Amino acid sequence: MRFSALRAIARKEFIQIRRDKATLYMVAIFPLMMLVLYGFGIRYDVKSVPMTVLDQDGTPQSRQYVERFVHSPYFVVRRYVNNYRELQRDIDRGESRIGLVVSADFGERLSSRRTAEVQVIVDGADNNTATIAMSYVSQITQAYSSFVMVQQLEALLRQAQLTIPAIEAEPRVWFNPNLESVQFIVPGIIAIIMMIVGTVLTAVTIVKEKETGTIEQIVSSPIGRYELMLGKVLPYAALAYVDFLLIVGASYVLFGVRIKGSLLLLLLTAFIYLIGVLGLGILVSTSTQTQMSAMLTAIMASMLPSILLSGFIFPIRQMPRVLQAITIVVPARYFIEILRDIYLKGLGLEYFWKETLYILLFGCAMLILAARRFQKRLG
Amino acid sequence: MRRILQVVRKEFIQIRRDKGLVRMVLIAPLMQLVIYGYVVATDIRALPMAVLDQSDSAESRRLVDRFVFSGYFTLEGHVGSLKEAERHLNSGRSMIVLVIPEDFARDVRRGVKTQVQLLVDGTNSNTATIAMGYAGGIVAAANQEKLEEGIHRKGLRMIEAGIREEPRVWFNPSLRAINYMIPGIICVLLMEMMVPLTAFSLVRERERGTVEQLMVTPLRAEEVLIGKTIPYIAIGLIDAILILTAGTLWFGVPLPHNLGALLVCTSLFIVVALSLGILVATVVTTQQQAALSAQFALVPNILLSGFMFPIQSMPEAMQWFTTILPMRYFLVIVRSIMMKGLGLTELWDQILPLVGLGAVIFTISWLRFRRVFG
Numbered sequence: 008m009r010f011s012a013l014r015a016i017a018r019k020e021f022i023q024i025r026r027d028k029a030t031l032y033m034v035a036i037f038p039l040m041m042l043v044l045y046g047f048g049i050r051y052d053v054k055s056v057p058m059t060v061l062d063q064d065g066t067p068q069s070r071q072y073v074e075r076f077v078h079s080p081y082f083v084v085r086r087y088v089n090n091y092r093e094l095q096r097d098i099d100r101g102e103s104r105i106g107l108v109v110s111a112d113f114g115e116r117l118s119s120r121r122t123a124e125v126q127v128i129v130d131g132a133d134n135n136t137a138t139i140a141m142s143y144v145s146q147i148t149q150a151y152s153s154f155v156m157v158q159q160l161e162a163l164l165r166q167a168q169l170t171i172p173a174i175e176a177e178p179r180v181w182f183n184p185n186l187e188s189v190q191f192i193v194p195g196i197i198a199i200i201m202m203i204v205g206t207v208l209t210a211v212t213i214v215k216e217k218e219t220g221t222i223e224q225i226v227s228s229p230i231g232r233y234e235l236m237l238g239k240v241l242p243y244a245a246l247a248y249v250d251f252l253l254i255v256g257a258s259y260v261l262f263g264v265r266i267k268g269s270l271l272l273l274l275l276t277a278f279i280y281l282i283g284v285l286g287l288g289i290l291v292s293t294s295t296q297t298q299m300s301a302m303l304t305a306i307m308a309s310m311l312p313s314i315l316l317s318g319f320i321f322p323i324r325q326m327p328r329v330l331q332a333i334t335i336v337v338p339a340r341y342f343i344e345i346l347r348d349i350y351l352k353g354l355g356l357e358y359f360w361k362e363t364l365y366i367l368l369f370g371c372a373m374l375i376l377a378a379r380r381f382q383k384r385l386g
Numbered sequence: 387m388r389r390i391l392q393v394v395r396k397e398f399i400q401i402r403r404d405k406g407l408v409r410m411v412l413i414a415p416l417m418q419l420v421i422y423g424y425v426v427a428t429d430i431r432a433l434p435m436a437v438l439d440q441s442d443s444a445e446s447r448r449l450v451d452r453f454v455f456s457g458y459f460t461l462e463g464h465v466g467s468l469k470e471a472e473r474h475l476n477s478g479r480s481m482i483v484l485v486i487p488e489d490f491a492r493d494v495r496r497g498v499k500t501q502v503q504l505l506v507d508g509t510n511s512n513t514a515t516i517a518m519g520y521a522g523g524i525v526a527a528a529n530q531e532k533l534e535e536g537i538h539r540k541g542l543r544m545i546e547a548g549i550r551e552e553p554r555v556w557f558n559p560s561l562r563a564i565n566y567m568i569p570g571i572i573c574v575l576l577m578e579m580m581v582p583l584t585a586f587s588l589v590r591e592r593e594r595g596t597v598e599q600l601m602v603t604p605l606r607a608e609e610v611l612i613g614k615t616i617p618y619i620a621i622g623l624i625d626a627i628l629i630l631t632a633g634t635l636w637f638g639v640p641l642p643h644n645l646g647a648l649l650v651c652t653s654l655f656i657v658v659a660l661s662l663g664i665l666v667a668t669v670v671t672t673q674q675q676a677a678l679s680a681q682f683a684l685v686p687n688i689l690l691s692g693f694m695f696p697i698q699s700m701p702e703a704m705q706w707f708t709t710i711l712p713m714r715y716f717l718v719i720v721r722s723i724m725m726k727g728l729g730l731t732e733l734w735d736q737i738l739p740l741v742g743l744g745a746v747i748f749t750i751s752w753l754r755f756r757r758v759f760g
Binding site: 027033040045047053055056057098132133137141178180183184190208215218219296297299306315320325344348351 | 405406407409413417418421422424425431432434475476477478501502503504505506507510511512513514519553554555556557558559565579586587590593594671672673674675677678679681685686689690694696698699701703704721722726728732735
């Protein structure tokens with residue numbers, strides 16, 4: 008390894024990056040955009056489900072019942088309709104996701120202490136929203152039901168000398184007491200952005216030399232292949248690391264996300280993760296010929312698994328066995344776990360030394376594989 | 387016309403030569419189908435739970451059984467102290483710890499109010515909220531049973547008044563997640579492939595300097611544009627059909643009746659995505675920049691179009707922002723055609739904004755294209 012050669016290549020690459028202002032801006036803005044989109048835009052909870060009401064009864068009881076939906080944050084009553092056809096039209100056209108039909112004898116049955124019926128029509132296309140919305144409907148219905156019951160029961164209970172509820176559950180949320188999703192998202196964004204900058208950009212920049220033919224000029228120079236490989240990668244390592252610091256800073260300034268654990272450990276583990284990320288980028292570049300396929304391959308091999316198979320949003324434990332097995336080789340999975348331990352739980356190395364060891368091994372394996380496949384030659 | 391065909395042929399030869407690209411065009415849709423189909427389309431169940439049972443009585447064991455038999459929680463083990471409970475939560479072995487106090491059994495027998503504590507790992511705010519909802523439901527059911535038991539013991543009859551609800555699920559009666567995912571995957575994949583591919587294929591000519599050679603040929607700007615994009619329209623349609631076929635054969639998702647309408651709208655969306663790609667190509671000068679800026683176009687479309695997260699739950703400002711995302715409309719169109727069996731006439735209120743947005747994007751990119759490549 009000759010450091011003068013390494014420095015020369017790294018310098019050339021730095022100059023190319025510096026000239027390319029557009030890339031620099033994008034590398035800086037991209038993580039901020041992700042942070043803002045995830046932090047402000049996305050809500051996992053289902054709220055304000057649009058609803059159409061067909062109240063065939065129109066008694067004080069039925070209105071009281073419907074009123075409960077109006078005041079619930081989970082539903083927005085879009086329209087009151089007079090017949091079934093109109094309700095059907097609303098659901099068909101997607102204007103409402105839920106249709107509530109209160110039958111004509113609702114009030115009368117309740118007053119005479121019989122079971123009244125309502126029909127709930129659910130747009131099941133989005134199965135997730137549908138399931139959650141249905142459980143909200145049940146909750147509201149049950150609450151109203153027991154309200155009616157308790158009114159009628161009170162005399163009975165007094166007679167039986169019973170008190171109503173027995174057990175109360177008191178939840179205490181640890182690590183993220185306000186259940187803010189930003190807290191939980193920041194570690195994932197760090198891992199993903201480092202992948203995009205580290206792997207995708209690295210792969211594309213190395214393949215670019217092949218594609219534009221400038222590799223010939225380097226081949227004819229006395230620079231060795233390791234110097235070439237490291238020299239090309241170093242500037243992107245710096246970019247990825249700067250991006251990481253940017254996210255840490257911005258999430259604190261914009262969202263007040265604090266690091267509970269050690270900052271030093273955070274900086275260190277991010278550095279270890281970076282090795283594997285860059286190695287993966289080099290590896291992709293050795294197996295593709297054009298920038299177009301390098302980018303697509305890098306996205307498929309790095310970004311998609313980092314977003315979907317890392318536990319970033321979708322918990323690993325809920326996946327089918329086969330996919331759980333695949334997540335074992337996804338480095339983002341371990342890095343996100345480490346970040347959450349440091350960020351949210353404030354834990355020390357004794358809790359995540361295994362994960363740290365794994366990303367270290369992954370990094371070494373990637374670098375060795377990449378170095379063996381990386382050749383300084385034409386074609 | 388002949389000149390356009392020649393450009394198409396040149397582009398096809400270039401695509402065919404790029405083995406890595408051909409591989410990706412075929413593998414990418416299937417990989418996404420499997421990952422999205424199995425990962426995103428899952429319910430939250432079997433959450434790991436630990437119990438700190440200080441009461442150690444028949445009553446407390448019955449409550450624990452209720453948690454386990456609900457299917458929402460799996461018992462990771464009993465812990466002896468709060469310290470141990472903390473270790474469980476820290477290491478992530480359990481995500482919820484149920485703490486039952488010493489005098490639980492006594493209070494229950496007496497019919498006095500008693501409290502159990504739930505320690506919840508809030509790291510994943512989403513799962514934590516759902517877990518707390520499940521736990522609340524289980525405790526409520528236990529209380530209800532206790533009340534009925536008490537009334538019966540006193541020799542009284544429970545009043546049956548109340549409301550029975552009869553749910554009817556339309557369009558996806560079995561509430562299968564994959565039925566909902568497949569239309570979404572078609573949209574995401576088209577967006578993910580079409581925008582970068584067009585952008586790359588155009589920028590490549592610029593970066594290599596071959597664009598000058600194109601300029602000196604008798605080809606007109608529109609002929610270059612049409613010729614260069616036709617192969618990618620074909621790739622997009624092939625990928626869409628690939629997903630539909632795999633979804634039907636592998637996941638058993640029913641084929642839509644209105645296949646024609648689906649194809650028409652898909653082609654329309656591909657043209658919109660291509661225009662976006664052309665726009666990217668006219669703004670950037672290197673393929674590396676194209677790779678990054680394509681991500682800028684992609685990420686908001688994927689996150690905010692309603693593909694993974696419902697639009698109506700977003701803050702007002704974001705909801706307004708989503709109206710300029712072409713994918714938002716296409717997503718509704720594909721889902722309606724595939725799941726509700728709607729046709730073109732019923733979907734005009736979605737198709738119109740899509741066409742409008744497409745026209746705006748296309749015009750801007752065409753004007754810029756003529757300046758840069760003409």
